[in-house]
Amino acid sequence: MLIDRTYAKVHLDNLLYNYNQAKKKVGKKTKVLAVVKADAYGHGSVKCAKHLEINGCENFAVASLTEAIELRENGITKDILIFGRTRVENYIYLSKYDLIQTVYSLEYAEALNQCKQKIRYHINIDTGMSRFGLYLHAPRDLMPVINEIKAIKKLPNLKYEGIYTHFANSDEADREFCDNQYKLFQLLIDEMNHLNIETGIKHVANSGAIVSHPDKYLDMVRFGIGLYGYPHDRMPIDLKPVMEVYSHVTSTRYIKKDDTVSYGRLYSPEENEKIATIAIGYADGYNRLLTNKDYLVYQNKKLPVIGRVCMDAIMVKVEEVDLKDGEEVEIFGFNKPLEYMCKLLNTIPYEILCNVSKRVPRLYD
Structure with a gap:
Protein backbone atom coordinates (compact mmCIF):
# COMPACT_ATOMS: atom_id res chain seq x y z
CA MET A 1 0.00 0.00 0.00
CA GLY A 229 -11.43 0.46 22.55
CA TYR A 230 -13.74 3.20 23.90
CA PRO A 231 -15.12 4.55 26.14
CA HIS A 232 -12.87 4.21 29.16
CA ASP A 233 -14.79 6.37 31.66
CA ARG A 234 -16.36 4.36 34.48
CA MET A 235 -15.66 1.11 32.62
CA PRO A 236 -14.27 -1.68 34.80
CA ILE A 237 -13.22 -3.57 31.71
CA ASP A 238 -9.83 -3.59 30.02
CA LEU A 239 -10.12 -2.33 26.44
CA LYS A 240 -7.39 -1.47 23.95
CA PRO A 241 -7.66 1.29 21.31
CA VAL A 242 -7.69 -0.25 17.85
CA MET A 243 -6.70 2.78 15.74
CA GLU A 244 -3.70 5.11 15.71
CA VAL A 245 -3.24 7.94 13.20
CA TYR A 246 0.11 9.28 11.99
CA SER A 247 1.21 11.89 9.50
CA HIS A 248 4.43 13.24 8.02
CA VAL A 249 6.29 16.53 8.01
CA THR A 250 5.91 18.38 4.73
CA SER A 251 8.37 21.16 5.52
CA THR A 252 10.04 23.08 8.33
CA ARG A 253 10.86 26.78 8.49
CA TYR A 254 11.77 29.63 10.80
CA ILE A 255 9.32 32.46 11.23
CA LYS A 256 9.99 35.84 12.80
CA LYS A 257 8.29 37.77 15.54
CA ASP A 258 5.05 39.31 14.25
CA ASP A 259 4.80 36.89 11.28
CA THR A 260 1.39 35.22 11.07
CA VAL A 261 0.46 31.60 10.39
CA SER A 262 -2.27 30.17 8.12
CA TYR A 263 -5.67 31.48 7.04
CA GLY A 264 -7.14 34.26 9.10
CA ARG A 265 -3.73 35.08 10.67
CA LEU A 266 -4.83 33.60 14.02
CA TYR A 267 -1.33 32.91 15.33
CA SER A 268 1.68 35.19 15.62
CA PRO A 269 4.86 34.30 17.56
CA GLU A 270 6.18 36.54 20.32
CA GLU A 271 9.71 35.76 19.15
CA ASN A 272 11.42 33.91 16.31
CA GLU A 273 10.20 30.31 16.12
CA LYS A 274 10.76 27.11 14.19
CA ILE A 275 7.56 25.57 12.86
CA ALA A 276 6.65 22.53 10.76
CA THR A 277 3.87 21.86 8.29
CA ILE A 278 2.17 18.47 8.74
CA ALA A 279 0.36 16.66 5.94
CA ILE A 280 -3.07 16.36 7.56
CA GLY A 281 -6.10 18.63 7.44
CA TYR A 282 -9.85 18.68 7.71
CA ALA A 283 -10.20 16.71 4.45
CA ASP A 284 -8.46 13.87 6.30
CA GLY A 285 -10.81 14.23 9.27
CA TYR A 286 -8.67 16.50 11.42
CA ASN A 287 -11.29 18.88 12.78
CA ARG A 288 -10.96 22.58 11.95
CA LEU A 289 -12.07 23.43 15.51
CA LEU A 290 -8.71 22.14 16.77
CA THR A 291 -7.12 25.35 15.50
CA ASN A 292 -4.62 26.71 18.07
CA LYS A 293 -5.74 24.07 20.63
CA ASP A 294 -4.37 20.59 19.93
CA TYR A 295 -0.88 19.07 19.95
CA LEU A 296 0.89 16.25 18.09
CA VAL A 297 3.60 13.94 19.45
CA TYR A 298 7.14 13.34 18.22
CA GLN A 299 9.60 11.32 20.31
CA ASN A 300 7.46 11.88 23.42
CA LYS A 301 7.52 15.65 22.87
CA LYS A 302 4.35 17.70 22.41
CA LEU A 303 4.13 19.83 19.27
CA PRO A 304 1.44 22.53 19.73
CA VAL A 305 -0.84 23.12 16.76
CA ILE A 306 -0.68 26.77 15.65
CA GLY A 307 -2.79 28.67 13.17
CA ARG A 308 -5.98 27.64 11.45
CA VAL A 309 -6.35 24.03 10.32
CA CYS A 310 -6.28 23.85 6.50
CA MET A 311 -7.89 21.31 4.19
CA ASP A 312 -4.64 19.38 3.71
CA ALA A 313 -2.22 20.71 6.31
CA ILE A 314 -1.66 21.96 9.83
CA MET A 315 1.28 23.80 11.37
CA VAL A 316 2.99 23.02 14.69
CA LYS A 317 5.69 24.56 16.87
CA VAL A 318 8.88 22.47 16.95
CA GLU A 319 11.23 24.53 19.09
CA GLU A 320 12.29 21.69 21.41
CA VAL A 321 12.89 18.93 18.84
CA ASP A 322 15.10 18.37 15.84
CA LEU A 323 12.31 17.62 13.40
CA LYS A 324 13.16 17.21 9.71
CA ASP A 325 11.15 17.04 6.50
CA GLY A 326 9.57 13.62 5.94
CA GLU A 327 9.58 12.51 9.57
CA GLU A 328 6.55 10.96 11.23
CA VAL A 329 4.37 12.48 13.96
CA GLU A 330 1.48 11.00 15.95
CA ILE A 331 -1.97 12.57 15.60
CA PHE A 332 -3.56 10.24 18.18
CA GLY A 333 -2.75 6.80 19.47
CA PHE A 334 -0.81 5.19 22.29
CA ASN A 335 1.20 8.31 23.15
CA LYS A 336 -1.64 10.80 22.76
CA PRO A 337 -5.12 9.65 23.82
CA LEU A 338 -8.05 10.28 21.54
CA GLU A 339 -9.99 11.43 24.60
CA TYR A 340 -7.88 14.60 24.73
CA MET A 341 -9.18 15.64 21.31
CA CYS A 342 -12.71 14.71 22.37
CA LYS A 343 -12.52 17.14 25.29
CA LEU A 344 -11.27 19.93 23.04
CA LEU A 345 -14.11 19.36 20.60
CA ASN A 346 -16.78 18.57 23.19
CA THR A 347 -17.54 15.37 21.33
CA ILE A 348 -17.22 11.59 21.62
CA PRO A 349 -14.71 9.08 20.17
CA TYR A 350 -17.33 7.85 17.68
CA GLU A 351 -17.28 11.13 15.77
CA ILE A 352 -13.52 11.50 15.50
CA LEU A 353 -13.00 7.87 14.46
CA CYS A 354 -15.79 7.95 11.88
CA ASN A 355 -14.43 11.20 10.44
CA VAL A 356 -11.02 9.76 9.57
CA SER A 357 -11.56 10.08 5.84
CA LYS A 358 -11.33 7.53 3.06
CA ARG A 359 -8.21 9.14 1.66
CA VAL A 360 -6.34 8.09 4.82
CA PRO A 361 -5.09 4.56 4.09
CA ARG A 362 -5.53 1.92 6.80
CA LEU A 363 -2.64 -0.37 7.62
CA TYR A 364 -3.75 -3.59 9.35
CA ASP A 365 -1.72 -5.72 11.69
Missing part, protein backbone atom coordinates in the same frame (compact mmCIF):
# COMPACT_ATOMS: atom_id res chain seq x y z
CA LEU A 2 1.29 3.45 -0.96
CA ILE A 3 1.76 5.72 2.08
CA ASP A 4 2.55 9.30 1.11
CA ARG A 5 1.23 11.54 3.87
CA THR A 6 -1.28 10.55 6.58
CA TYR A 7 -2.20 6.96 7.49
CA ALA A 8 -3.99 4.98 10.19
CA LYS A 9 -2.75 1.84 11.93
CA VAL A 10 -5.56 -0.59 12.76
CA HIS A 11 -4.61 -3.26 15.28
CA LEU A 12 -6.83 -6.28 14.58
CA ASP A 13 -5.43 -8.15 17.57
CA ASN A 14 -6.72 -5.36 19.81
CA LEU A 15 -10.10 -5.58 18.09
CA LEU A 16 -10.31 -9.29 18.87
CA TYR A 17 -9.05 -8.67 22.39
CA ASN A 18 -11.89 -6.20 23.02
CA TYR A 19 -14.45 -8.59 21.55
CA ASN A 20 -13.23 -11.38 23.83
CA GLN A 21 -13.35 -9.02 26.81
CA ALA A 22 -17.04 -8.44 26.10
CA LYS A 23 -17.67 -12.17 25.75
CA LYS A 24 -15.93 -12.79 29.05
CA LYS A 25 -17.96 -10.05 30.70
CA VAL A 26 -21.41 -11.23 29.59
CA GLY A 27 -20.82 -14.96 29.97
CA LYS A 28 -21.50 -17.99 27.82
CA LYS A 29 -25.29 -17.67 27.79
CA THR A 30 -25.30 -14.29 26.06
CA LYS A 31 -24.28 -13.65 22.44
CA VAL A 32 -22.10 -10.70 21.49
CA LEU A 33 -23.14 -8.82 18.34
CA ALA A 34 -20.29 -6.86 16.74
CA VAL A 35 -21.46 -3.48 15.43
CA VAL A 36 -19.52 -2.71 12.24
CA LYS A 37 -21.66 0.10 10.84
CA ALA A 38 -20.10 3.29 9.45
CA ASP A 39 -17.22 1.24 8.03
CA ALA A 40 -16.62 -0.21 11.50
CA TYR A 41 -16.51 3.29 12.98
CA GLY A 42 -13.84 4.22 10.47
CA HIS A 43 -11.68 1.14 11.02
CA GLY A 44 -12.74 -0.76 7.88
CA SER A 45 -15.81 -2.98 8.14
CA VAL A 46 -14.67 -5.78 5.83
CA LYS A 47 -11.28 -6.27 7.46
CA CYS A 48 -12.69 -6.03 10.96
CA ALA A 49 -15.65 -8.33 10.31
CA LYS A 50 -13.46 -10.93 8.62
CA HIS A 51 -11.04 -10.98 11.54
CA LEU A 52 -13.88 -11.35 14.01
CA GLU A 53 -15.72 -14.00 12.00
CA ILE A 54 -12.71 -16.30 11.62
CA ASN A 55 -12.27 -15.99 15.38
CA GLY A 56 -15.81 -17.06 16.24
CA CYS A 57 -18.08 -14.01 15.95
CA GLU A 58 -21.50 -15.05 14.64
CA ASN A 59 -23.49 -11.81 14.79
CA PHE A 60 -22.88 -8.46 13.10
CA ALA A 61 -24.86 -5.24 12.76
CA VAL A 62 -24.79 -2.38 10.26
CA ALA A 63 -26.86 0.74 9.62
CA SER A 64 -27.82 0.20 6.00
CA LEU A 65 -28.46 -2.31 3.25
CA THR A 66 -25.41 -1.20 1.27
CA GLU A 67 -23.17 -1.79 4.29
CA ALA A 68 -24.63 -5.28 4.69
CA ILE A 69 -24.21 -6.15 1.01
CA GLU A 70 -20.57 -5.02 1.13
CA LEU A 71 -19.94 -7.51 3.91
CA ARG A 72 -21.74 -10.35 2.10
CA GLU A 73 -19.92 -9.70 -1.17
CA ASN A 74 -16.61 -9.81 0.70
CA GLY A 75 -17.24 -13.20 2.24
CA ILE A 76 -18.99 -12.55 5.56
CA THR A 77 -21.42 -15.44 6.07
CA LYS A 78 -22.76 -14.98 9.62
CA ASP A 79 -25.93 -13.12 10.61
CA ILE A 80 -26.11 -9.41 9.74
CA LEU A 81 -28.75 -7.20 11.34
CA ILE A 82 -29.63 -3.92 9.61
CA PHE A 83 -30.57 -1.17 12.08
CA GLY A 84 -31.78 1.32 9.46
CA ARG A 85 -34.73 1.36 7.09
CA THR A 86 -34.35 -0.35 3.71
CA ARG A 87 -36.16 1.34 0.81
CA VAL A 88 -39.10 -0.37 -0.88
CA GLU A 89 -37.35 -0.82 -4.22
CA ASN A 90 -34.50 -2.70 -2.50
CA TYR A 91 -36.47 -5.22 -0.44
CA ILE A 92 -35.50 -8.11 -2.73
CA TYR A 93 -31.87 -7.79 -1.64
CA LEU A 94 -32.79 -8.55 1.97
CA SER A 95 -33.80 -12.03 0.90
CA LYS A 96 -31.11 -12.44 -1.76
CA TYR A 97 -28.31 -11.74 0.74
CA ASP A 98 -30.00 -13.45 3.72
CA LEU A 99 -30.05 -10.32 5.87
CA ILE A 100 -32.04 -9.46 8.99
CA GLN A 101 -34.09 -6.27 8.68
CA THR A 102 -35.25 -4.12 11.59
CA VAL A 103 -39.00 -3.47 11.56
CA TYR A 104 -40.28 -0.24 13.12
CA SER A 105 -44.03 -0.36 12.44
CA LEU A 106 -46.86 -2.48 11.12
CA GLU A 107 -47.04 -0.28 8.03
CA TYR A 108 -43.38 -0.93 7.24
CA ALA A 109 -43.77 -4.66 7.88
CA GLU A 110 -46.75 -4.81 5.51
CA ALA A 111 -44.66 -3.13 2.81
CA LEU A 112 -41.87 -5.68 3.35
CA ASN A 113 -44.40 -8.47 3.11
CA GLN A 114 -45.42 -7.27 -0.37
CA CYS A 115 -41.99 -8.31 -1.63
CA LYS A 116 -43.29 -11.90 -1.52
CA GLN A 117 -39.85 -13.16 -0.52
CA LYS A 118 -38.96 -14.63 2.85
CA ILE A 119 -37.40 -11.80 4.87
CA ARG A 120 -35.92 -12.23 8.34
CA TYR A 121 -36.54 -9.45 10.85
CA HIS A 122 -36.21 -8.08 14.38
CA ILE A 123 -38.74 -5.65 15.85
CA ASN A 124 -37.46 -2.40 17.35
CA ILE A 125 -39.26 -0.99 20.39
CA ASP A 126 -39.04 2.71 21.26
CA THR A 127 -38.89 2.79 25.06
CA GLY A 128 -37.67 6.37 25.31
CA MET A 129 -35.07 7.03 22.62
CA SER A 130 -37.76 8.68 20.45
CA ARG A 131 -35.90 7.80 17.29
CA PHE A 132 -37.79 4.91 15.71
CA GLY A 133 -39.65 1.78 16.77
CA LEU A 134 -43.02 0.79 18.19
CA TYR A 135 -43.96 3.45 20.76
CA LEU A 136 -43.75 2.14 24.34
CA HIS A 137 -42.98 5.11 26.59
CA ALA A 138 -45.39 4.16 29.39
CA PRO A 139 -47.34 1.09 30.58
CA ARG A 140 -50.48 2.49 28.94
CA ASP A 141 -48.81 1.97 25.56
CA LEU A 142 -48.39 -1.78 26.13
CA MET A 143 -51.53 -3.21 24.53
CA PRO A 144 -51.32 -1.14 21.32
CA VAL A 145 -47.74 -2.43 20.93
CA ILE A 146 -48.83 -6.00 21.63
CA ASN A 147 -51.58 -5.72 19.00
CA GLU A 148 -49.11 -4.31 16.47
CA ILE A 149 -46.65 -7.14 17.14
CA LYS A 150 -49.42 -9.70 16.70
CA ALA A 151 -50.35 -8.18 13.35
CA ILE A 152 -46.73 -8.07 12.18
CA LYS A 153 -46.11 -11.69 13.13
CA LYS A 154 -49.11 -12.82 11.04
CA LEU A 155 -47.54 -11.56 7.80
CA PRO A 156 -46.70 -14.73 5.83
CA ASN A 157 -43.55 -13.60 4.02
CA LEU A 158 -41.73 -12.33 7.11
CA LYS A 159 -39.72 -14.51 9.50
CA TYR A 160 -39.66 -13.14 13.03
CA GLU A 161 -36.37 -13.72 14.88
CA GLY A 162 -35.97 -11.13 17.62
CA ILE A 163 -36.91 -7.94 19.42
CA TYR A 164 -34.87 -5.09 20.88
CA THR A 165 -34.76 -1.56 22.25
CA HIS A 166 -32.01 1.05 22.47
CA PHE A 167 -30.96 2.82 25.65
CA ALA A 168 -30.63 6.59 25.57
CA ASN A 169 -28.05 7.01 28.37
CA SER A 170 -26.70 3.66 29.56
CA ASP A 171 -23.20 5.12 29.87
CA GLU A 172 -24.22 7.78 32.41
CA ALA A 173 -23.99 7.50 36.19
CA ASP A 174 -27.70 8.26 36.69
CA ARG A 175 -29.42 4.91 36.09
CA GLU A 176 -33.05 5.98 36.47
CA PHE A 177 -34.00 6.55 32.83
CA CYS A 178 -32.15 3.47 31.58
CA ASP A 179 -33.76 1.33 34.29
CA ASN A 180 -37.17 2.65 33.30
CA GLN A 181 -36.55 1.80 29.65
CA TYR A 182 -35.60 -1.72 30.66
CA LYS A 183 -38.71 -2.09 32.86
CA LEU A 184 -40.91 -1.10 29.94
CA PHE A 185 -39.17 -3.58 27.64
CA GLN A 186 -39.42 -6.33 30.26
CA LEU A 187 -43.10 -5.50 30.76
CA LEU A 188 -43.58 -6.14 27.05
CA ILE A 189 -41.65 -9.42 27.16
CA ASP A 190 -43.62 -10.62 30.18
CA GLU A 191 -46.90 -9.87 28.42
CA MET A 192 -45.73 -11.63 25.25
CA ASN A 193 -44.82 -14.68 27.32
CA HIS A 194 -48.19 -14.52 29.09
CA LEU A 195 -49.96 -14.48 25.72
CA ASN A 196 -47.70 -17.23 24.29
CA ILE A 197 -46.22 -14.85 21.72
CA GLU A 198 -42.73 -15.94 20.69
CA THR A 199 -40.11 -13.42 21.79
CA GLY A 200 -37.09 -14.76 19.89
CA ILE A 201 -33.70 -13.16 20.56
CA LYS A 202 -34.03 -10.30 23.04
CA HIS A 203 -31.35 -7.60 23.14
CA VAL A 204 -31.11 -4.19 24.77
CA ALA A 205 -27.55 -3.67 26.06
CA ASN A 206 -25.03 -1.56 24.14
CA SER A 207 -21.37 -0.97 25.10
CA GLY A 208 -22.21 1.22 28.08
CA ALA A 209 -24.80 -1.21 29.40
CA ILE A 210 -22.46 -4.19 29.02
CA VAL A 211 -20.31 -2.67 31.74
CA SER A 212 -22.72 -0.60 33.80
CA HIS A 213 -25.90 -2.70 33.63
CA PRO A 214 -25.05 -6.41 33.95
CA ASP A 215 -28.69 -7.10 34.88
CA LYS A 216 -29.73 -6.24 31.31
CA TYR A 217 -27.75 -8.67 29.12
CA LEU A 218 -30.70 -10.89 28.03
CA ASP A 219 -29.95 -13.13 25.00
CA MET A 220 -27.55 -10.84 23.15
CA VAL A 221 -25.61 -7.59 23.65
CA ARG A 222 -24.58 -5.09 20.98
CA PHE A 223 -20.89 -4.17 21.22
CA GLY A 224 -20.19 -0.97 19.29
CA ILE A 225 -17.72 1.68 20.43
CA GLY A 226 -16.31 -0.68 23.06
CA LEU A 227 -15.21 -3.00 20.28
CA TYR A 228 -12.81 -0.30 19.09
